[in-house]
Amino acid sequence: MDSNEYLITSSQSSQQCSACLWDYNTLNAQKFYRNGGTVSSKCLEFLGQDYLLTSEAGKPLLHVWPLNNQNVAKNIRLILPEPANCLAVCPHNIYLAVGINCKIYLWHLSSGKLITLQQKNYQPVTCIKFSSDGDFLLVAGQDGILIAYNLSDLTATSNNFLSQFDIGQVEPVYVKNDHSMPIRDIHVGHFGRKSRFATVSSDQTCRIYSLLTGRSLLTLVFDDLLTSVVFDSPCWQLFVGTEKGSIRQFNLKNPPKTISHHVDEKSELTFIGHKKRIVCLALNNSNNVLVSGSEDHFVITWELKSRQILKKIEHKAPITNVKFVLAYKNFSVENFKPKIILKSLERSRDTNTDFVISQIQTEDIELSDEETSLSNEKIRSDLMRDNQKLRIVNRQLYNAAIMISKKNSSSNIED
Template structure:
């Protein structure tokens, strides 16, 4: 039985719609979501199975679309202090974390109540990610600083032992200053607090840490600025998006012995997929595709070309099986004659 999996994307280049729901196998468009303007990168989330949340570029406004409607809800509109740079929804779809300039804001979605405002970064926040169990919240900024919070402490602050100037401020579990340039993306594995996570930066490095204590596990140095990162499900393969539009794949099953490693062209599989920088990655739920989202408008043609290659490979495998079966039959007949 075929499982139909749909892909939800937003675009900064289209004036006709804000988001699009389509089948990436057949390239058929199922639905447009309109009247929300152009969506800010890293400011687009799905709330459960009911709503879509997105921020309009350059405006302190969050639009909400019901999944069964093309127009955004006029009764639900979230006003922010300033235009956001990134946002993330907790795994249980209860809390919303938003990066606005150098500050982290956390709202409870059901009530709209502002629960926490934190400021540890010196430059604007560029990426926010939750751990798979919702216990940890990771923040990356243009200053290259990575901050990891215990999310429970952020939403249940006790002010009894804080001075008046520090009320509401929570101490992070750890802060990492390993990157020398802006952090462009963060990805956290799917094993809860036992996961590892990866960060990529404009300083051409991808750094892998343990989530529990922030211990540095591996540093990979590439020859291009990196813009996006993701693991596959078991964390065996690492994919990084480069500023020139290429995607590099690195095998983590047999990592290098040194903690810092320079990547040459022979060690990684380079996929030349886009003509512009890669903004984001997502992993298919049925684990048959890794999908890259870029600024390139030729994504349809490239994906169609890739599917044609896969179909040709399947035909070749079928032909090889038929030839093998025929060879076995000939061998059996020859043995009987002997």
């Protein structure tokens, strides 16, 4: 087992702590992160090697802890427009994506600027995931719709002179309507844009797609409602959590010949130990330990080869999050020196703040105060209009370049 990894968990009870850091080999608690309320499911992330970020259930608040400190950072205020359904931080720790009701908010962390606000789902967003290289953002909702955005398309809107209302919503890379009921979880592989990703839904299906093209690769039909999903780093073994508390394993090294496959419960590998719905799953870096969190108040670590229980951690309430994390030095340092800069989050986009127009020098021109004011105003108006035209042209050139790049990438993959 890995001694260079920790396990962090959270539950619906925040009496003792909001989240707890464990040595999962010995079950010794390393840190109790307090005073952050109850952490919502799918609302716990690490910001690099510096901070723990969570969203408080039922409140429009994000809480941040330095990794070495058990108390919430008081000098960082992250207030949301409304309570978060889910959140994700990009792999480079530059952008924060938050699902609030049916909308997606994207913030630039070091400045706090709201980059864009998107709404394609008709019902509340249930999960958000970045690809491992940060190029894609996947969004799923209760309406069963899966949306894939190119992150560069989302961030490019902040460099356009036009307002978000004028330019409209960003066009997704693709939209999938394969699920007939709410999507409960997404897992994305570790191979960047060449990865696969999996979704599970209340319609009892697990679907696997190509990240780059959105092409459906395999549909697995189970006999129970599916609630969570994860697969190992090579994408050889798939694990899905169910409503009844079992964890089902499926071998992707020898996939079925048909694109749709009905999974026979008797012939598949099953992890049995939980009594209620599986809320979350995670694998360690070595792909030899699986961790599961359930509504039965237990977190269980499993040995993959034998499917035997290694450790059980009992909580006072249903589990909301489980996650493996490397044993960073900042967990134990006394002098905390973060590399990531965090600012308060803006609640609306202000495109006018991105522009600075040089002052026109008029000392050598003899004009009255009124004429000078009108002259400056006219120059400013002309410059703004020209700036707008240039940005529209640049945006069109950028879109054309992206389309050419995508076509070349697709053709290379097919070859």
